[in-house]
Amino acid sequence: MSDFAVGLISNIGMITFVALSAYLLLVSGSISFGQQAYFGLGAYAAGIATTLWDWPLALGLAFGALTGALGGGLVGALTRRLHGLYFAIATLAFAEMTRLALDLWRYQRPIGGELVGPDGPNGFAGIRRAFTDGWEPLSFMILIWVLLAGTMLVLILFERSRSGAALRGAGEDPVLARALGTDVARLRVNTAAAAGAIAGLGGGLYAHLNTYIEPRLFDVMLGVHALAYGIIGGLGTAFGPLIGVLIDIGILESSRLFQGWRMVVFGGLVALLLIWRPRGLLDEATVRRLRRLFTTPARHA
Amino acid sequence: MLDVKDVVTAYGKIEALKGVSLSVEPGSITCLLGPNGAGKTTLMYTIAGILRPRRGSVRFGGDELVGQSADRVVNRGIALVPENRLVFPQMSVTENLAAGAYLRHDHGEIASDLEKLFARFPALKERRSQPAGTLSGGEQQMLAVARALMSRPKLLMMDEPSMGLAPLVVEEIFRIVGELNRDGITIFMVEQNAHMALKVAHKFFLMEQGKVTFAGAPGEVAQDEVIRRAYLGSAKAT
Amino acid sequence: MIVDIVQTLLNGLAAGAAYALLGVGFTMMFGVMRRLNLSYGATLMFGGYLGALLASRAGGALPDAALVLLAAAVTVAGATLAGLYVERLCFAPLRGRSGVAAMVSSFAVWMQIEEFSTWLLPLHTNPYPAPFNVASWQLGALTLRPEHLLTLLVAVLVAILLHRLLRASRFGLAVRTLSDSPAAAQAVGIDAGRTTLLAFLAASTVGGIGAWLVLVADQQVTPMFGMWSMAKGLIAMMLGGLGSIPGAVAGGLLLGVLEASGQALFGPQIRELIAWGALFLVLVLRPGGLFGRAAFDLDIAAHQRL
Numbered sequence: 001m002s003d004f005a006v007g008l009i010s011n012i013g014m015i016t017f018v019a020l021s022a023y024l025l026l027v028s029g030s031i032s033f034g035q036q037a038y039f040g041l042g043a044y045a046a047g048i049a050t051t052l053w054d055w056p057l058a059l060g061l062a063f064g065a066l067t068g069a070l071g072g073g074l075v076g077a078l079t080r081r082l083h084g085l086y087f088a089i090a091t092l093a094f095a096e097m098t099r100l101a102l103d104l105w106r107y108q109r110p111i112g113g114e115l116v117g118p119d120g121p122n123g124f125a126g127i128r129r130a131f132t133d134g135w136e137p138l139s140f141m142i143l144i145w146v147l148l149a150g151t152m153l154v155l156i157l158f159e160r161s162r163s164g165a166a167l168r169g170a171g172e173d174p175v176l177a178r179a180l181g182t183d184v185a186r187l188r189v190n191t192a193a194a195a196g197a198i199a200g201l202g203g204g205l206y207a208h209l210n211t212y213i214e215p216r217l218f219d220v221m222l223g224v225h226a227l228a229y230g231i232i233g234g235l236g237t238a239f240g241p242l243i244g245v246l247i248d249i250g251i252l253e254s255s256r257l258f259q260g261w262r263m264v265v266f267g268g269l270v271a272l273l274l275i276w277r278p279r280g281l282l283d284e285a286t287v288r289r290l291r292r293l294f295t296t297p298a299r300h301a
Numbered sequence: 302m303l304d305v306k307d308v309v310t311a312y313g314k315i316e317a318l319k320g321v322s323l324s325v326e327p328g329s330i331t332c333l334l335g336p337n338g339a340g341k342t343t344l345m346y347t348i349a350g351i352l353r354p355r356r357g358s359v360r361f362g363g364d365e366l367v368g369q370s371a372d373r374v375v376n377r378g379i380a381l382v383p384e385n386r387l388v389f390p391q392m393s394v395t396e397n398l399a400a401g402a403y404l405r406h407d408h409g410e411i412a413s414d415l416e417k418l419f420a421r422f423p424a425l426k427e428r429r430s431q432p433a434g435t436l437s438g439g440e441q442q443m444l445a446v447a448r449a450l451m452s453r454p455k456l457l458m459m460d461e462p463s464m465g466l467a468p469l470v471v472e473e474i475f476r477i478v479g480e481l482n483r484d485g486i487t488i489f490m491v492e493q494n495a496h497m498a499l500k501v502a503h504k505f506f507l508m509e510q511g512k513v514t515f516a517g518a519p520g521e522v523a524q525d526e527v528i529r530r531a532y533l534g535s536a537k538a539t
Numbered sequence: 540m541i542v543d544i545v546q547t548l549l550n551g552l553a554a555g556a557a558y559a560l561l562g563v564g565f566t567m568m569f570g571v572m573r574r575l576n577l578s579y580g581a582t583l584m585f586g587g588y589l590g591a592l593l594a595s596r597a598g599g600a601l602p603d604a605a606l607v608l609l610a611a612a613v614t615v616a617g618a619t620l621a622g623l624y625v626e627r628l629c630f631a632p633l634r635g636r637s638g639v640a641a642m643v644s645s646f647a648v649w650m651q652i653e654e655f656s657t658w659l660l661p662l663h664t665n666p667y668p669a670p671f672n673v674a675s676w677q678l679g680a681l682t683l684r685p686e687h688l689l690t691l692l693v694a695v696l697v698a699i700l701l702h703r704l705l706r707a708s709r710f711g712l713a714v715r716t717l718s719d720s721p722a723a724a725q726a727v728g729i730d731a732g733r734t735t736l737l738a739f740l741a742a743s744t745v746g747g748i749g750a751w752l753v754l755v756a757d758q759q760v761t762p763m764f765g766m767w768s769m770a771k772g773l774i775a776m777m778l779g780g781l782g783s784i785p786g787a788v789a790g791g792l793l794l795g796v797l798e799a800s801g802q803a804l805f806g807p808q809i810r811e812l813i814a815w816g817a818l819f820l821v822l823v824l825r826p827g828g829l830f831g832r833a834a835f836d837l838d839i840a841a842h843q844r845l
Contacts, residue, residue, distance in 0.1 A: 030638060077822050085575055086826045089777055096770075100765065100812040117845035220766065224646050231643045261658075267651025271628050274644040278637035351725050389716055389722040401715045403709070404728050432577030447725065 006137045010209055010241075010248050013144040015229075017202025018222065019241035020151060021195040024228035027159075028191045029171030031084070033223050034091030035199045037098040038068035040218030042200025043207035044102065044118060048130035050208070052117055057129050061147075061204040068200015069193045071098075074190025080185045083174075091134070095223055102215035123214025130208040137209075144205050155238040167191065174195055232270060243281060252277055272300030302327040302487055303348070303379075303456060305337065306368075308357030310340075310347045317343040318354070319511035325456070325504075330488040332498040334532055335508035341491040342384050344508070345460050349381045350374035361456070376404050380454035384461050384491075389447070390434030391457050397433050397444055401451030411451070418447045421477075439470035444498065450486075457481065459490040463497065475501055496534035499523065526536045542680040547803045549798060553687035555795020556694035557695060557756075560749030561768055562775025562787035570718035571735045572634075574641050578625050578649035580769025581656075582748035583733070586618030590751070591665040593726040598668075600730065607670045607755075612829040615747035622743025633733065649765065657762050664761055667754045677843040679764035686756040698746055698788060704741070705784070714738045718782060738745055746772065776817045780828025789830050790822055 021035040046064030055063065079090045093252050108117035111126075118124040130140055150222040158164045170177040170184045178184050231246030252262050277283060281291075303325040310318040317340045325331045335341050346352040346357055350371040366374055367512040380401075389397050398418065402411045419426035422443045428436060433444055442462055448459055459478070463471040475497050482488050482501070492498045498505075505522045507515035515525065522528055547656060561583075568576050570615040571801050590610035598606065629644040705711035714733040716724040725731060750768055775794050778788025795816060801813035 027640070031642075050825065082826055085781065088575075088772065090822040092773075093815045096815040097812060097819060104808060104812070123635065200767065228643045231639060250563060263650040263652070264652035267647040267654075269646035269650070271644040271651075273818055274637075274640040274647075275632040278633060278640035284693060349726065370730065371725050372728035372730050383726045385720065386725060387720055389719040389721050389723055392715060396712070396715070400712055400724075400727050400729075401711060403716075412551045452728065 001138065002050070003137065005179055006141050008249070009136070009162040010141040011071070011142050012245050013141070013148045014202050014206045015226070015249060016207070016242050016245045017151070018199050018226040019229035019245055020155065020238065021199035021202075022223070022226040023233075023235075023238065023241045024155065024195045024198065025189060026227070026230050026235060027171055027186060028167050029174065030188065030191075031088040031227065033088050033194070033227065034093075034095030035195065035226050036218045036220070036223035037075075037091075037095035038071050038199035039203040039206070039213070039222065040098060040102065041071045041196075042068040044124065044203075045200070046204030047068030047124055047127040047213060048107070048117065051111070051127050054106075054131045057133055057135075057208065060129065060208075061201060063084040066205030068203065069197035069213045070119040073189060073193030075196075078190040080188055092220065092223070095151070095192075096220070099218050100217045102218075120148020121215065122172075122206075123216075125212045126260040127211045127213070127263065131211070135208075140205075140209055144209070147201065147205070151201070152238050152242070157188075159238065159288045167206040215241060228270065228280075231280050232273065234277075234280030234286065236279070236282045236287030240280055240282045302362060303489065305344070305348065305357075305358040305375070306358045306360075308344070308347060308354045308359065310343050310352055316355075317511055318347065319332055319427045319510070320357070321511070321513055323513055323516065325487060327487055328485065329503040330490070330501050331504045332495075332502035332517045333489070333491045333506050333508060334493070334495060334498070335491075336531070338510075339508040342460055342511070343384075345381060345458050345491060345504070347460065348374070348476050349379065350383075355523045368485060372404060375452050375460050378453070378455035380449035380452045380457055382445045382449045382457065382459040382462060383441075385464070386438070386445045388433040388436070388441050388444050391432055393434070394431060394433055394444060397448050398425075398451050401448035404452060405455045414453070416453060418450060421480075422447050439466050439473070442466060442474060443477075445506050446474075450481070453524075454486065456487045456489060456510065459488065459492075461493060463492065463494045493532070495522070495528070541594050543803070546681055547799045549681070549683075549687065551799030552792060553684075553690050553795070554799065554800040556690045556751050556791035557752040557791075558794050559788040560694055560776045561696060561793025562700075562743040562779065562791045563784055564746030564749065565769075565772040565780075566776040566782055566784060567714075567740055567745065569776070570784075571714060571719070572630055572641075574580075574630060574702055575645075576625065577642055577646040577769070578621075578652060579746065579779035580765040580767070580770060581611055581649040581652040581744040582621035582763070583618050583746050583768045584760070584765035585621045585652050585656050586614040586616070587750055587754050588659055588665070589612035590754065591636045591667050591760050594666060594668045595660065596792075598818075603684035604670070605670070606668045610668045610752050614751045617745030618739055618750060619743045622740055622746075622769065623736075624648075625649045626739040630739070631732065631736065634735070650759050656765075664759050666829070667758055667760050669758045682755075686752075690752045691754065693748065693752055695758070696747060701741075701745060701784070710734075710737060714741075739742050764774065774814055777818055778828060780799035781828050782831065783828070784817060786828055786830045790828065791824055793829070796841055825827055838843065 002086060004192035005016030018035050018039050020034055025032045042064035045067035046060040049059035049063045050057055075094050079087055082090055087148065101119065103121045105122050108115045108119060114126070115124045135143070166182050167176065167187060170182055170187055174184050180270050199280055229248065230241045232247065233242065248266060305324065306322050308318050309316055321344055333341055343352060347354050348366065350366060350369050350373065352368055357367065361377055361379060364377060365378070371392045388402060392400070398415055403416070405411055419429070425444055425447060428440065433441060436444060462474050471494065478488055478490070479501050499519050499522065502519060504530055505517055505519065506513050507528060515528065560698050565579055568579065589615050593610055594606060603619065617705050625648055633641040633644065669686070673685060686787055705715060713729045716727065716729055717731060721731065728745045751769065755826060758767050771794065775791035776787050777790070778793055779788070779790030797817055798810050800813055802810045
């Protein structure tokens with residue numbers, strides 16, 4: 001496989017983590033413009049753990065996910081009274097605060113004769129743990145996709161469980177859900193923490209693949225793109241975000257068909273798509289229809 | 302005056318009106334009864350041009366209203382007092398009334414109509430510069446009626462004007478309904494309070510599950526066993 | 540010491556007056572649509588780019604004063620035109636339907652307009668025609684910058700005109716009814732589609748004027764301007780209370796003063812952090828904004844779940 005293809009496929013996988021994170025909140029009825037914060041926090045935390053504290057890669061990634069969960073849970077708890085746009089803007093404000101704080105933050109140590117660690121706006125270079133441990137770009141790509149597949153499997157199983165149904169119910173009608181005995185506030189905080197963990201895991205992978213991160217990478221653009229991928233792909237299934245990422249990065253960016261005009265084309269296409277299908281390509285009704293298509297013949301046979 | 306024929310209105314796949322036909326005679330007070338979810342509000346919104354029916358016809362004085370926008374319907378002389386009053390809470394009483402005359406251009410007449418309405422509703426005059434959201438429920442209902450009158454309607458549609466109001470206020474509202482009718486305005490109202498409606502209305506329709514299931518004069522309503530049990534709460538004939 | 544405080548306050552109010560206009564445009568759009576227009580900043584950037592494009596092409600051929608006025612006109616008209624495009628493509632087709640879809644659609648168009656603008660002028664920094672040759676005047680120990688006075692003057696003028704438009708015209712009545720209660724507005728026969736479109740255009744114009752004031756002070760426009768102006772408009776709007784025009788004015792002025800004092804006390808790196816921090820705090824503690832009616836605004840938000 002060419003280096004270009006490996007890089008592209010790895011990229012799609014990592015961005016899908018952020019998109020899944022935004023999607024999980026969407027399903028629970030919350031719009032977040034700020035999932036990039038937990039991606040960034042996860043990247044910094046995992047990088048610090050493996051580089052400055054010399055933790056093994058697996059522990060570093062877990063620490064990144066945990067940091068994302070803590071960040072997401074904290075914001076979820078602080079904003080548990082907020083709905084709709086108010087929640088969305090609060091998440092954006094927190095994400096921008098995080099980015100600007102990382103711009104001010106310095107935490108460096110000499111390692112091998114060199115100062116390593118977060119250096120404000122100059123970023124954090126030398127996160128080489130994955131490669132000194134013998135990971136190749138190809139094997140790392142596989143690692144990304146195995147973790148992504150695991151995350152998606154958990155999400156899909158969760159969506160089919162009773163708690164998953166409760167989550168969707170709380171998203172569609174919080175008042176009714178509360179009347180049916182769902183603790184909506186707690187559910188929302190837990191969802192925010194889980195979404196933070198997913199983004200944080202993606203961030204840890206990102207830091208170790210690129211070996212260099214800087215606060216600028218985790219700006220609003222990333223967060224709103226993640227949200228948009230979730231909607232474009234469809235709110236009916238956890239495959240939706242992956243499809244959204246595939247359309248944008250997989251087809252439009254990689255094909256370079258519209259070089260220099262990608263956003264003009266993509267932007268226009270998305271606007272038209274959403275007039276036609278306001279809940280995305282794989283919306284709930286389509287998913288139900290597809291599911292029937294695959295299950296009914298079996299029952300008849 | 303108003304002829305509704307075989308109207309079907311749907312929200313997505315769910316048909317809220319399944320072929321509704323009824324008519325309102327000029328100069329009458331016509332009352333529409335029915336349980337919650339029967340489609341009464343949907344019918345009002347369809348007539349007002351806010352919802353578009355899938356099929357059927359709504360004729361008003363010979364003109365077809367289906368396909369006309371809500372502002373055209375108001376211009377033709379139909380005004381709606383929506384369910385739950387729906388005043389403009391942050392705007393003053395006077396501004397609310399001005400909004401009712403939005404489609405009119407005769408400024409002099411508007412000013413004199415405003416004074417006439419203040420004479421009819423003195424409570425509104427007292428609170429003319431207060432935000433409508435600070436008014437009591439009864440006052441808000443009066444304001445919603447007065448706002449509808451500002452468009453000089455021939456037909457006034459009222460969606461549950463007595464809902465959630467104290468008995469004294471309800472009586473006051475029905476008194477005004479009678480007065481307006483004597484002044485020549487045709488009234489078409491949705492009402493759950495059949496006792497009050499029986500005192501003023503000339504004609505009744507009953508809607509259930511998206512269909513008209515009964516039509517008759519007040520005397521027939523009082524005789525009908527089903528309606529009596531459901532809406533008058535007693536088996537005793539009056 | 541006193542002089543420093545007055546100076547900081549003055550700088551803050553001048554910056555804040557421009558933020559106020561950015562916030563007013565944003566909040567007017569939200570008021571009539573109950574939707575967030577994410578491409579707001581991009582449409583303003585497009586206007587600014589048109590002004591800079593004009594300067595780069597016709598710079599030598601026109602007298603300076605004419606160039607300044609023409610750039611102003613082109614910027615405001617460009618922002619309004621881009622607003623027309625956004626309203627027709629993203630909001631009109633989805634009116635009364637999914638709010639999230641409309642918002643994501645406007646985000647996609649943000650990307651589109653931004654890329655188109657940078658295609659017009661590919662450089663990172665583009666000079667923007669500014670009206671003043673003097674850098675500043677000294678008034679005792681105070682430094683007065685002419686563009687600060689211009690900003691304050693224009694902002695007050697626009698505020699007065701907008702107030703008259705909304706309070707004393709038929710169009711203003713329609714806009715206010717729609718912002719106050721869309722359902723009741725329909726019942727009195729207000730054409731929501733047409734009113735929304737016109738209000739959207741008026742809001743784009745107000746935002747365009749705000750953008751022009753910022754660009755004149757900066758004397759340049761960069762691809763960051765879209766994001767920047769949206770952030771400022773958003774914070775001004777939310778600090779004051781979503782959907783409230785006087786709130787957006789107060790929120791803008793407060794934001795300007797907060798940033799200026801933060802910078803004076805802790806240095807320029809802290810400026811943006813303070814702005815977002817203030818927004819986060821206000822949202823967590825008093826979601827309806829400092830000047831809005833918290834309960835009422837929250838009701839709208841809960842009701843109009845995006």
